[in-house]
Amino acid sequence: MFNIERWQEIFEAISKNKLRTFLTGLSVSSGIFILIILLGVAEGLKKGIKKQFEQDIPTKIQIFPGTTSKGFKGLNPNRRIKFNTSDYAHVTEKYKPEIQYQATNLVKYGGVTTYEDKNGNYILYGTMPDNLFLANAYLIAGRFISEKDLKNKAKVVVLGQRPIKDLFDGDYKAAIGKIISINSIKFKVIGVYEDNGGERQDTYMYIPHSTITRIYNLTNDIGRMEFTLNPIEDYTTALNKAEDFAQRVTNQLKAKYSVHPDDLKGVRYYNALEGGKSFYMLNFGLKIFFWGIGILTLISGIVGVSNIMLIIVKERTKEIGIRKALGAQPKAIVNMILHESIFITIISGLIGLFAGIIILDIINNNLEIEFLLNPTVPFNVAVITLIILIIAGAIAGYIPARHASKIKPIVALRDE
Amino acid sequence: MIEITDLHKSYPVGNRKLHVLKGINFSAQEGELISIMGSSGSGKSTFLNILGILDEGDEGKYLLDNTPIKNLSEKVAANYRNQFLGFIFQSFNLINYKTALDNVALPLYYQGVNRKERLEKSLFYLEKVGLADWADHLPSELSGGQKQRVAIARALASDPKVLLADEPTGALDTKTSYEVMDLIQQINDEGKTILIVTHEPDIAKMTKRIVHLKDGLIIKDERIEPVKAMANV
Numbered sequence: 001m002f003n004i005e006r007w008q009e010i011f012e013a014i015s016k017n018k019l020r021t022f023l024t025g026l027s028v029s030s031g032i033f034i035l036i037i038l039l040g041v042a043e044g045l046k047k048g049i050k051k052q053f054e055q056d057i058p059t060k061i062q063i064f065p066g067t068t069s070k071g072f073k074g075l076n077p078n079r080r081i082k083f084n085t086s087d088y089a090h091v092t093e094k095y096k097p098e099i100q101y102q103a104t105n106l107v108k109y110g111g112v113t114t115y116e117d118k119n120g121n122y123i124l125y126g127t128m129p130d131n132l133f134l135a136n137a138y139l140i141a142g143r144f145i146s147e148k149d150l151k152n153k154a155k156v157v158v159l160g161q162r163p164i165k166d167l168f169d170g171d172y173k174a175a176i177g178k179i180i181s182i183n184s185i186k187f188k189v190i191g192v193y194e195d196n197g198g199e200r201q202d203t204y205m206y207i208p209h210s211t212i213t214r215i216y217n218l219t220n221d222i223g224r225m226e227f228t229l230n231p232i233e234d235y236t237t238a239l240n241k242a243e244d245f246a247q248r249v250t251n252q253l254k255a256k257y258s259v260h261p262d263d264l265k266g267v268r269y270y271n272a273l274e275g276g277k278s279f280y281m282l283n284f285g286l287k288i289f290f291w292g293i294g295i296l297t298l299i300s301g302i303v304g305v306s307n308i309m310l311i312i313v314k315e316r317t318k319e320i321g322i323r324k325a326l327g328a329q330p331k332a333i334v335n336m337i338l339h340e341s342i343f344i345t346i347i348s349g350l351i352g353l354f355a356g357i358i359i360l361d362i363i364n365n366n367l368e369i370e371f372l373l374n375p376t377v378p379f380n381v382a383v384i385t386l387i388i389l390i391i392a393g394a395i396a397g398y399i400p401a402r403h404a405s406k407i408k409p410i411v412a413l414r415d416e
Numbered sequence: 417m418i419e420i421t422d423l424h425k426s427y428p429v430g431n432r433k434l435h436v437l438k439g440i441n442f443s444a445q446e447g448e449l450i451s452i453m454g455s456s457g458s459g460k461s462t463f464l465n466i467l468g469i470l471d472e473g474d475e476g477k478y479l480l481d482n483t484p485i486k487n488l489s490e491k492v493a494a495n496y497r498n499q500f501l502g503f504i505f506q507s508f509n510l511i512n513y514k515t516a517l518d519n520v521a522l523p524l525y526y527q528g529v530n531r532k533e534r535l536e537k538s539l540f541y542l543e544k545v546g547l548a549d550w551a552d553h554l555p556s557e558l559s560g561g562q563k564q565r566v567a568i569a570r571a572l573a574s575d576p577k578v579l580l581a582d583e584p585t586g587a588l589d590t591k592t593s594y595e596v597m598d599l600i601q602q603i604n605d606e607g608k609t610i611l612i613v614t615h616e617p618d619i620a621k622m623t624k625r626i627v628h629l630k631d632g633l634i635i636k637d638e639r640i641e642p643v644k645a646m647a648n649v
Contacts, residue, residue, distance in 0.1 A: 005531060016513040322509045325470065327498020327526040327574070330490045406490070410470045413509060 010339050020312065024344050027308050028393065029352030031301040035385055036356025036377055038297050040363075042290040044375025049286060059238070060134055060272040061246050063225045063253065072260035081257050081266050082221040091225065091249055098245060100230045103128035106212050106223030111205055115167040115180045122163050122203045124182065126212025126223065134226050135195060142176045142191030149190075149208040156211075157182065158191040161202040182207075185215060225249075235280035242273045301389050306396030309341050313400035320404045321412025330405035334398065341397035342390060349386045357382065417577060417609050418444040418467065423476035425462055436462045437473065438632035444578075444611065449604040449642065451612045451620040454629035461582060463629065464613045468501055468580045469493050481577050498526050502571030504581035508563040510555040516542060516566045517551040523574035541569040545599060561592035568599060572608075579603070579610040585619055597622045598645035618643075 014021050065081040088104050104127075111124035125131075132144045142158070149156050159167075159175060168175045172192040179186050187207065195201040213219055229245060232238040246269040251261070259266035320333055360375055404412075425437040436459045444450055454460040465471035466478065469485055478485040480500055488496065502523075503509075510519045520538035529537070542548050545565040555563055564584060571579055584600070585593035597619060604610050604624075612623060620626045621643045628636035 005525070005528075008531060009525060012518070013513070318509075319511055322511055323522070323526075324494065325468075325497065325503050325509070326523040326570070327494050329494040329526075332526065408470060410465050413505065 006335065006339065010336065010343065013336070013340060014344065020315075021344060024308050024312065024341075025348035025351070028305055028345050028389070029348035029355070031304045032349050032352030032386060032389060033356045033359075035297045035301050035389075036353060036382055037359060039294055039381065039385070040356070040360040040375040040377045042293050043377060044364075046286050046290055047374050049282070059228045059231070059242065060270075061227045061229070061242055062270045062272075063227075063246070063249055064268050064270070065224065065253075066265045066268055068259055068263055068266040070260040070263045070266075072263070073258045075258055079266075081253075081259065083223070083225065083253070084220045085222055087253060087256070088222055088225055091252075095227075095245065095249070098229050098241075099227050101130040101133045101226075101228045103131040103134055103226050104209055104222045104224065105131065105226060106209060106218065106221065108212065108216065111182050113163060113167065113180055113182045113205065115178065118167045120163055120166040122160070122205050123200075124212065125204045125206045126209040127206050128209050131206065131226070132193070134228060135201070136197065137193040137195040137201070139191050140194050141172050142189070144191055144193070145206055145208050150210050153210045153214050154208055155185065155187045156190045156207065157187040158193055158206040159189055160193060160195065160204045162199075163203070163205060164192055183215075233284070235277055235284070238280070239271075239273050239277075242271050246271050298385065298388065301385075302392040302396075305345065305389055305393040309393055309397035310400050312341070313337060313397065313404050317404055317407065317412050321407065321409045324405075324407075324409040325413065330402075333405035334401045337397055337401035337404070338394060342394050345390045345393040349389060353382055353386055417446045417448075417481060418442070419477070419479035420467075421477045423463075423466065423473045423478065425459075425466065425471075425473045436632055437466075440476070440632075440634055442627065442634065442637075444609060446577075446609055447604070447607050448625060449601070449610045449612075449623045450625045450627060451614055451623040452627045452629060453614060453617070453620050455615065458629040459632045460613045460629045464580055464582055464611065467578075467611065468503060469497050494526075498523060498574060500577045502574060502576040502579045504564070504567050504571050504579065504584045506583035506586040508555070508560075508567045508587075510563060510566060510570075512555050515552050515554055516547060516558065516569075519555070519566055520570045520573050523570060527574060538569070538573055541572050542566070544572070545569045559592075560588050561595055564588065564592075564596050565599060568596070568603070572603065577609060579608055581610065581612045583614055584612060585614070585616065593619065594645045594648045601642070601645055618648075 063083075065083050068075070068077050068079045068081065071077050083104075092099065092102050106126035108124040108126070111122045113120050113122055127145060128150060129145055129147060132139070139158075144158055145156070148154070157180065159172075164170060164172045164175055167180065168178075175189045175192055178189050180189060181187070182205065193206070195204075209222070213222070227245075229238075229242055232241060250267050250269050253259075253267045254261060254263070257267065316337075323333060324330075357377065360377065363375055420440060420442040423437055423440040423442075424435070426433045426435045428434070440463065452460045452463060462471065466473050469480075469488065472486075472488075480496070483496070483500075485496070511522070514522070517535060517538050520541055521534040524534040524537060539548060539551060542551050545568055547562060547565055547569070550558060550562060550566075555566070558566065564587075568584075581600070585596055588596060593616075600610060600612070601622065612619070614620055621640065622645050623640075624642050625637070625639045627634055628638075
């Protein structure tokens with residue numbers, strides 16, 4: 001309950017004991033400050049190391065249509081298999097709970113592209129919105145293909161670094177909104193992506209899947225299907241799940257197109273997870289390492305705050321004795337100490353929190369270290385940390401406060 | 417005001433029990449000024465602590481203003497201390513970061529009196545002990561006699577039934593002691609019941625009744641004509 005008289009009494013104690021308040025506050029805020037810096041650097045290290053090792057998304061599953069190598073059910077080998085939109089719709093519907101990202105990609109080489117007097121030849125990708133994640137690319141300007149583009153069969157294109165360099169002299173911002181011509185059809189540039197996958201990945205031009213099928217009149221050929229499944233922490237489980245998923249989808253498609261079950265070419269899949277073990281292990285290792293750091297720093301913070309609270313209560317034993325002799329009830333004593341400690345912890349904790357966040361921001365803006373990318377602490381993590389420390393401080397204050405409140409006044413008042 | 421029958425108290429010392437109070441019968445009427453005398457180890461401080469509900473006897477009966485004091489919870493004990501009793505200690509026991517005025521106001525804070533009324537009342541009692549001009553000073557800025565007078569004002573602030581003083585002049589020089597005793601006599605003249613523990617005969621002579629304690633028993637209880645403290649200053 002808020003009680004103005006009690007708070008006046010507490011503020012008096014806080015403001016009249018400046019040194020004590022300052023030292024408590026300093027220890028709490030420096031604890032939080034160090035914690036935030038450590039958490040931020042750990043986060044930055046994690047991101048930096050991850051970036052160094054990742055090129056393609058390591059959990060991607062691709063299902064390719066191919067050419068049959070075996071005769072089956074009276075059909076000749078060397079038959080071309082093509083997936084159509086209903087296959088895709090069927091798979092995505094059936095495995096909806098397992099799938100995280102999904103897209104179909106229809107690739108056409110020889111996209112002759114011109115802008116003003118410049119031209120080039122790039123790979124044309126008919127794709128879907130999720131492919132930005134599946135390709136592990138990220139936008140540096142504009143936007144990616146949207147569901148609306150798909151629906152409208154819009155003539156829009158997202159360019160890679162190569163066409164940007166050739167056609168726009170590398171000025172990717174200027175490219176947005178410009179009209180370029182691909183195989184004599186005019187497209188509007190809506191976005192520019194970057195991909196760490198390599199040079200080939202820089203030469204893609206992403207256009208809506210529906211647009212490419214219309215241009216090439218390919219309503220019954222959707223190209224390949226790509227998926228990632230919902231993330232699973234454990235590598236073996238994730239691998240088994242992905243393998244199982246890929247096989248089920250492949251077998252289903254084989255059955256539909258009368259492909260021999262042992263035919264390795266008619267319908268095939270690629271499961272990136274098979275080669276992704278090292279990535280998984282790295283990820284797992286990093287996670288354990290930084291959780292360890294986080295928990296240890298949190299413990300040291302809790303110990304620091306608790307220690308200060310213990311000392312304060314010890315120092316005030318005599319004052320508590322006086323107050324009790326004057327008629328303070330045990331509850332009033334506990335309340336007084338708890339209110340003070342929580343108040344100081346919150347204020348100085350917030351100061352430490354913001355100081356830490358500001359310092360991280362400065363590091364973020366001024367330092368270019370390859371292994372330290374974007375060292376920030378998610379705000380909710382910071383707040384949870386603060387709350388844990390406040391609760392720890394309160395508990396650490398409560399135990400000795402309760403003890404002190406039970407001391408007989410004569411014992412506390414006894415002259416040394 | 418105070419009725420004590422057959423009070424016993426013992427403390428464990430190692431494996432043995434130290435019998436400090438061995439059956440004390442004592443009563444005090446309203447308006448009395450009593451000194452409790454005895455050498456160290458006679459049990460006088462234990463007796464005062466029990467009177468002050470800072471400690472509890474093992475056996476016997478204690479009535480304070482017709483209220484039995486027995487097996488009280490911490491909460492009730494704190495309430496009774498606040499309502500019935502005012503304490504004066506040898507080492508003053510002021511809170512060092514609070515001004516004289518705020519120190520005097522503290523018992524009233526625990527009575528739930530609001531701040532404005534608290535400070536008005538406290539100033540009144542500080543005036544009574546002649547320290548109104550020192551209201552805003554911290555204890556560290558006051559002399560020993562002044563500190564004890566602030567403590568007396570604090571003990572009076574909650575308007576208790578009984579004032580209990582444990583060697584109130586023990587830390588003061590003779591002149592200051594007599595000034596403090598003069599103040600105590602004035603307060604008694606206004607009708608307050610006061611008990612003083614002391615080992616100084618000249619201080620005891622300034623009270624109206626001397627109770628001699630030896631080895632946990634009252635050996636002598638005499639009424640005397642008090643010496644006026646002012647006469648000796």
